[in-house]
Amino acid sequence: MATAESTNPTAMSAAVARRAAAPGIQVAAPSRREFLYYIWGASMALLLGQTSAGLIWFAFPRFKEGEFGGTFAFNPEELPGVGAAPTSVPAGRFHVTRTSEGLRALYGVCTHLGCLPKWVPTNGRFECPCHGSKFQLSGDWIEGPAPRNLDLFIATVTYADGSTAETPADGGAIPLDPDQEITSIQIDTGARITGALH
Ligand code: FES
Structure with a gap:
């Protein structure tokens, strides 16, 4: 069943902060491997975005009718x-x-x-x-x-x-x-x- 913490980002952040502040509970920082995964994912998203933008640029005529170049x-x-x-x-x-x-x-x-x-x-x-x-x-x-x-x-x-x-x-x-x-x-x-x- 969904709790208020799992559906509300603000509630989730508050819960994480409470646990981090509680004695004996540690919030693990992302490992080096996870960090590299994030970087790789961001790079792939950027590359995909650039490729899509390039395809759209070439798919449409760059000059309008009646404009020099068209x-x-x-x-x-x-x-x-x-x-x-x-x-x-x-x-x-x-x-x-x-x-x-x-x-x-x-x-x-x-x-x-x-x-x-x-x-x-x-x-x-x-x-x-x-x-x-x-x-x-x-x-x-x-x-x-x-x-x-x-x-x-x-x-x-x-x-x-x-x-x-x-x-x-x-x-x-x-x-x-x-x-x-x-x-x-x-x-x-x-x-x-x-x-x-x-
Ligand atoms: S003769 Fe036309 S630019 Fe030189």
């Missing part, structure tokens, strides 16, 4: 015409461009030292304000100290019939099907393809 929904109606000025998305740090080869999502950071090249309509190219590197609408290097083409983000185009097309793994454009209506364009700013060296 995926952006690009409005198909904002897709530029072939050869037209790119549509820039500053929050995602990319430019969507369209050439006769198709669509690219160019990372808007110079491959030299990280400045931000701007599209210069009068010259029809990206020009870096820092050291003068220049890039075509396709992101290909033209001149200047940048060692390679502009980097690309992986884009995914979805058509009305449910089919999709994605940026090739080795870079390049997504050829667009002129007979299909594009229903969505997703740009993954967490998936970057390094521009080719020139």
Whole structure:
């Protein structure tokens, strides 16, 4: 049967104190072996906690949609015409461009030292304000100290019939099907393809 001492921690502590104070009764201190068991148990609990926290961290996406590092929904109606000025998305740090080869999502950071090249309509190219590197609408290097083409983000185009097309793994454009209506364009700013060296 449960007593008040066995169910109430305060009563238990008081009882232990009374016994310790009673003549002839000794309360044994934890042995060295018990102490080591406690340390081992605490270490295992800590390790388990850290492992669980790590799994949770990797199980959930670290970036929200529409946040740099995550995926952006690009409005198909904002897709530029072939050869037209790119549509820039500053929050995602990319430019969507369209050439006769198709669509690219160019990372808007110079491959030299990280400045931000701007599209210069009068010259029809990206020009870096820092050291003068220049890039075509396709992101290909033209001149200047940048060692390679502009980097690309992986884009995914979805058509009305449910089919999709994605940026090739080795870079390049997504050829667009002129007979299909594009229903969505997703740009993954967490998936970057390094521009080719020139
Ligand atoms: S950072 Fe662009 S040319 Fe140097």
